[in-house]
Amino acid sequence: MRQGLQLKISQQLTMTPQLQQAIRLLQLSTLDLRQEMIEQLYSNPLLEMDEDIPESPGQDADPTTSESNQVAEAERNSEQNPEYEWNDEIPKDVPVDANWDDVYSPPTTAASSSGGEVNLEQVFQVTESFQGHLEWQLNLTPFSDRDREIASAFIDSIDSSGFIAAELSDITAHIHYDDIEDQLHEDELVAVLHRLQQFDPPGVFARSISECLTIQLNQLSPETQYLQSAKHLVDGFLQDIASVDSARLAKKTGLEINELQGALQLVRGLNPRPGESLSSNDVEYIVPDAYVEKIKGRWRVKLNDSNMPRLRINDSYSSLIKRSDSSDQNQFLKDNLAEARWFLRSIESRNETLMRVAMTIVELQRGFLDHGPVAMKPMVLSDIASKLELHESTISRVTTSKYLATPQGIFELKYFFSSHVSTAGGGECSSTAVCAILKELIGAEQPEKPLSDSKLTSMLEQQGIQVARRTVAKYRESLGIPSSSQRKRF
Structure with missing residues (x-):
């Protein structure tokens, strides 16, 4: 092989730092871009805020007016209202125990004197945690020191849904006493747990879904209609409540149809996850670009x-x-x-x-x-x-x-942006439009006779949209709509 030198001209794309910055700014949202601009403003001394841009006619005026405008407004108000005036005469020697507001009292703004509306966006509400809510109730409940220590251990082990998943003995394993006779017993732990199950929200400290629903039913008035039937369903037929065959479920439970429907309606009004009602979820607001x-x-x-x-x-x-x-x-x-x-x-x-x-x-x-x-x-x-x-x-x-x-x-x-499906006329229809049509068809169906995927396919074909049954099922599941058997009502 012979070595040599030769000249060659070629072009290639180089990702310069400036180009990388432009690409990165291109995919930032409005909030992220604002944060990036503020960081550049603080880090680069050659950048400054442009405060001389004239205000648009449709934009609300800045509530913080300039000093000259405030003085002019004060002069106008002093002419109209003698009580609204500046106290220019300030004594040279002010007593040590004097109040500055008594000596020099500037006029209050019209908004503060008229009791204007409060900007709720500036009010921050401090919401206590789920465990904090339970500890607050624990402090109001008479417990012995021994039982209070057990109750605190149960509160620390509760999950966000309000359930206790671990064994009671494992939760209190860290509690030890020197005397063997003073060791914790299972009956003592259960007794403390039953007292905690009366806390708010109803159904907390349950060890299963069935126990959670039973706690809520026990807190209802004894005169509540279909209460005993609802307890009967929760105790032995919790897995069969989702059945769509009312006659079969009534025969299995030994209840009449009307009594079964009333009990099911009562059970459906319960909360299977009571802890989520007090969980603090930060809401993220979307700022349109x-x-x-x-x-x-x-x-x-x-x-x-x-x-x-x-x-x-x-x-x-x-x-x-x-x-x-x-x-x-x-x-x-x-x-x-x-x-x-x-x-x-x-x-x-x-x-x-x-x-x-x-x-x-x-x-x-x-x-x-x-x-x-x-x-x-x-x-x-x-x-x-x-x-x-x-x-x-x-x-x-x-x-x-x-x-x-x-x-x-x-x-x-x-x-x-969405894919397309073919139509009978040789055109194309958006998948988003097909999902919207499916949602309208299912929303207008009879609850006693819900539309199956095959029926929905034929109805779409009547509108000129050619889709397969499995495609209809995929679109239905993407909308979070259950199948026809699950949508059926008693």
Whole structure:
């Protein structure tokens, strides 16, 4: 093999840090982008808040007015109301025990004096935990020190649903006494457990579903109708309650049909997971990235930038940069200036791409905006990519974790992309539209005679939609709708 040198020209795509930043900003949601902009604002001295942007006419005014506006308002109010005036005469020598409010009392605002509405979004409610609620009841219940220690162990071992899954002896295994006669016994543990089972919410400290329902039934009034029949079902026929054959279940339990239906209705009103009623779940609110509304017969798209900080280049620092200076301070300013410019350019490019994608989706899905999911058209990423001359990966990044607020509700942008099924006329129908039609058909069925998957398939064929029975079953399960046998009512 002979060695040699040769020149070769080639092109390759290099992922520069600026390009990586632009791609990362493209797939951030509105909340994540806001956090990223705040971090850049704190880390880059060449960025500053742009507070000189004029306020839009439809935007609510800032409640914190400027100092000059407050003074002018105070002067106007002092002319109209003599009591509303500033106390300009402040004594030079104020006693030590004097109250500052008695000497200098600025006027109160109209909102505070008129008792305006409280902004509930600024009120934070501290909700106690499930175990804290039980411990509060324990402190109000007369227990001996020995029983209170056992009860505390039971409270620590309870799960989020309100059940005790472990054995009572295992829960209290850490409790030891020096005297053998003072050791804990099973009867003592059960006695403490029965007292705890009277706590709120009803059904807590149960060791099984049957015991949980029995505790709730025992707390009902003895005059409750069908109470004994409900206890009979819970004790021996809990697995058969979901049966759809009422005649067979009545024969098995020895109850009349009317009595069986009343007992079942009473059992269904119980809570099989009492602890979940007190569990604190943090609600995550969705902030839409864009809004769409109909103005003069045309759908308009508007980006949601109400909570976005408006950034700009700091003129004071940028003017200090000297092109011929190579000092460390000047190089530091140059690097941050280039980074700030690229960051603002990337945000602008991200918003422009998101706007184009949202407008194209709205243009193709006008039927959905006018008539709902039934009129959804089949659409894939390549449809938007070819229309905007972008790559499918770019469309995928733009539609990830982005939400669009429509008159039909708030939907993720990926919701508008769906597969298609064939129609009798040779066209295509969106799978989302098929699911919406199935939901309407099942919602209009008779409870005594629910529609089977085969019947739903034939009804869709009558509307020109050709789908297989297994496809109907798949769509039905994706909607969380049980089968026809499970939907049947007595």
